[in-house]
Amino acid sequence: MIKIKTDKEIEIMRKAGEITKNTLLEVEKYIKPGVTTRELNKIAHDYIVKHNARPSFLHYGGFPASICASVNDVVVHGFPNDEPLKEGDIISIDVGACYEGYHGDSARTFAVGKIDEIKQKLIDVTKQSFFEGIKGIKAGSRVGDISSQVQNYVEKYGFGVVRDMVGHGVGRNLHEDPNVPNYGYAGLGPVLKKNMVIAVEPMVTMGDYHININGWDVRTVDGSVAAHYENTILITETGVEILT
Ligand code: MG
Ligand code: MG
DSSP, X not given: OOOOOOXXXXXXXXXXXXXXXXXXXXXXXXXXXTOBHXXXXXXXXXXXXXXXXXXXXXXXXXXOSSEEEEETTEEEOOOOOSOBOOTTOEEEEEEXXXXXXXXXXXXXXXXXXXXXXXXXXXXXXXXXXXXXXXXXXXXXXXXXXXXXXXHHHHHHTTOEEOOSSOEEEOSSSSSEEEXXXXXXXXXXXXXXXXXXXXXXXXXXXXXXXXXXXXXXXXXXXXXXXXXXXXXXXXXXXXXXXXXX
């Protein structure tokens, strides 16, 4: 069942979203060659706690950290560790903050130092695919409208759209109905209604879109690098409001 949020719930979710967004902005400052993802995790964790929220991911389904730190061919769900980031890596940071019982969920992919032009293109296309995905979306649109807009944009550039992981509703639970795939057909899927809150999160690969999922370990099958861009959004009568 897709939950419709009350105005009061939305007020709280705006705050959760703001903390989530600002956590990513804080972490971004520290991304450079030599830093470890464990250090980035601590920066995010401390920032969230300092702002009277709780890291949504910590212990979620047994996840051991407050951020997902996914380097290069790791698509999502990477565990923070003690390996220093290297010049030329790309890293996706996914974070959630739970404020007064409601979650925000957001992800970005960052360059570590100087990266290849094609990797920067992947990051840029992934980010833009989110904005293409939400173009024209409002109450009365369908989930498939988002899906098809993301897919069509990404595939124009010859990149792969991950199928096996999808966006989702957000609220009191980090993952709620509906599923929000990044591939599909316009006009299909659940109807979006005013005051629904969903996370739209394209995961895009440089090569083939197939991924291997072994527990928390999620990588591209062909070893190509992957990027991720996610925001939690509110559906309104006239459009969407990005909460993160
Ligand atoms: Mg996320
Ligand atoms: Mg998500």
